[in-house]
Amino acid sequence: MAVSITKRGGAQSHSSKAVPGDRLSRKRSLSDGYEKEPPLCTRKRLAALQALQPRCETDGATELAILKTSCTPDSCVKGGTETETDTGSFLELMSSWADTQYSVKKVLQHLRFRQADDNVPLNESVNKKFLEFRHDITEECGTEDKQHSWAVIEKREEIVMYGPYYPNYNNGEHSEDIIIKQTQELLECQSVSEDWKVYVFTTNSPCLARNTHACMLNLVQKAQEWWSMYGVKTCIGYLKCWGFKGAKETLFKDINYIQVDCVDQTEDHKRYAEAAEKTEINPLCDIVFAAVKPPLRFPRFALINIVQGHSWKSWFKKINSVFESLPEEEKEICTQEANAVLEAAQVLLSEERSERVEECLERGCAFALDYTFSSKLSDAIRDQMRLTFQQCWKEMVRGKYAEFIREKLTEDFNQCTVQLFIKDVAKFTKEYLEIGRIHFLEEAPQVAQ
Numbered sequence: 145m146a147v148s149i150t151k152r153g154g155a156q157s158h159s160s161k162a163v164p165g166d167r168l169s170r171k172r173s174l175s176d177g178y179e180k181e182p183p184l185c186t187r188k189r190l191a192a193l194q195a196l197q198p199r200c201e202t203d204g205a206t207e208l209a210i211l212k213t214s215c216t217p218d219s220c221v222k223g224g225t226e227t228e229t230d231t232g233s234f235l236e237l238m239s240s241w242a243d244t245q246y247s248v249k250k251v252l253q254h255l256r257f258r259q260a261d262d263n264v265p266l267n268e269s270v271n272k273k274f275l276e277f278r279h280d281i282t283e284e285c286g287t288e289d290k291q292h293s294w295a296v297i298e299k300r301e302e303i304v305m306y307g308p309y310y311p312n313y314n315n316g317e318h319s320e321d322i323i324i325k326q327t328q329e330l331l332e333c334q335s336v337s338e339d340w341k342v343y344v345f346t347t348n349s350p351c352l353a354r355n356t357h358a359c360m361l362n363l364v365q366k367a368q369e370w371w372s373m374y375g376v377k378t379c380i381g382y383l384k385c386w387g388f389k390g391a392k393e394t395l396f397k398d399i400n401y402i403q404v405d406c407v408d409q410t411e412d413h414k415r416y417a418e419a420a421e422k423t424e425i426n427p428l429c430d431i432v433f434a435a436v437k438p439p440l441r442f443p444r445f446a447l448i449n450i451v452q453g454h455s456w457k458s459w460f461k462k463i464n465s466v467f468e469s470l471p472e473e474e475k476e477i478c479t480q481e482a483n484a485v486l487e488a489a490q491v492l493l494s495e496e497r498s499e500r501v502e503e504c505l506e507r508g509c510a511f512a513l514d515y516t517f518s519s520k521l522s523d524a525i526r527d528q529m530r531l532t533f534q535q536c537w538k539e540m541v542r543g544k545y546a547e548f549i550r551e552k553l554t555e556d557f558n559q560c561t562v563q564l565f566i567k568d569v570a571k572f573t574k575e576y577l578e579i580g581r582i583h584f585l586e587e588a589p590q591v592a593q
């Protein structure tokens with residue numbers, strides 16, 4: 145078997161040293177098996193993520209149905225004993241999550257009612273285990289920020305660690321694929337005892353959308369299989385919420401400053417759509433509008449946090465066009481002046497206090513008005529440079545602000561996705577599966593378990 149395995153003292157003694165498994169470079173002749181598995185009957189509904197507009201055509205009846213199926217009442221789960229109805233609803237639930245188009249809508253419906261920061265942390269004892277294992281792996285392999293996974297089979301008499309594994313995007317393989325294969329092999333080739341536990345670590349939460357079966361659904365399906373076949377429990381811990389497709393989520397890509405402003409200024413979707421038509425922006429569908437509308441989605445911000453390095457100066461290139469056609473000598477003086485004003489404007493970017501976007505725009509305008517240009521410049525050139533500075537400032541602040549909003553919306557959406565998924569499946573799997581975010585000791589969990 146390609147994986148190297150650590151055997152050490154069992155659950156009670158954590159003192160022996162971990163020797164984590166091989167790196168991606170020398171692994172995996174295990175490609176069969178996984179692909180040949182019959183696909184989940186639920187997966188036929190898996191739909192590729194589509195662009196914003198087609199994804200959001202409004203269908204009142206469908207949306208209502210979505211909310212009804214998603215919010216499976218707890219009464220369906222009868223004290224952990226699996227009935228036929230439970231199996232049916234569980235498959236139905238998994239099927240709804242495999243249908244990305246459908247589940248994206250469901251998350252958007254929830255996003256508008258969502259409380260800030262209601263992450264799903266792991267329970268304390270499982271979290272502690274993950275921290276111990278992570279400590280061992282880190283000690284052996286160093287810290288790693290990139291996406292990777294490792295896993296542990298905890299037995300009474302020994303602990304088996306394998307990984308870290310990295311995704312290989314060239315062949316579409318995610319790190320969780322390898323974890324699943326390895327775990328499956330390890331369980332198959334041993335006489336499994338019912339008190340074993342599988343711990344799966346992944347930097348980002350397993351994906352929920354992919355051109356093939358999503359890792360999160362694969363893992364839940366496997367956890368159910370391992371439970372029913374071997375009586376083994378599974379814990380999945382992650383550091384960041386990936387949602388469907390992480391930073392590549394395109395749901396909010398059309399949200400620019402004019403959109404933000406238009407959403408902010410209008411009371412409801414009908415009025416928004418009218419205003420959008422007037423300003424000639426591509427209107428957001430009502431479900432996205434409702435998700436981004438609440439005031440907390442348009443937060444104050446500190447410019448210092450969203451403008452990094454010297455790249456901001458590229459927003460001010462237009463200033464040069466003011467004196468481009470002047471004779472060489474004058475042009476040189478103007479260039480110096482342009483550099484000087486940008487140098488002085490650095491002070492505007494060091495503001496650490498968070499402010500409203502209007503305040504930030506005003507600061508830039510006031511700065512340009514107060515700034516004393518060299519008397520070597522003509523009045524006309526001075527006025528023109530002042531005006532152009534103000535325009536560039538406005539474009540930069542609005543552009544950066546919209547980017548900040550898009551990032552925040554995507555982050556909220558991804559968090560909400562993972563959280564909703566975990567809460568959904570927990571209704572059926574709490575006996576044998578726990579999924580949650582790993583929290584560090586200095587950070588208090590946001591939700592008590």
Ligand SMILES: [Zn+2]
Nearest residue numbers: 318350351359
């Ligand atoms: Zn994945």
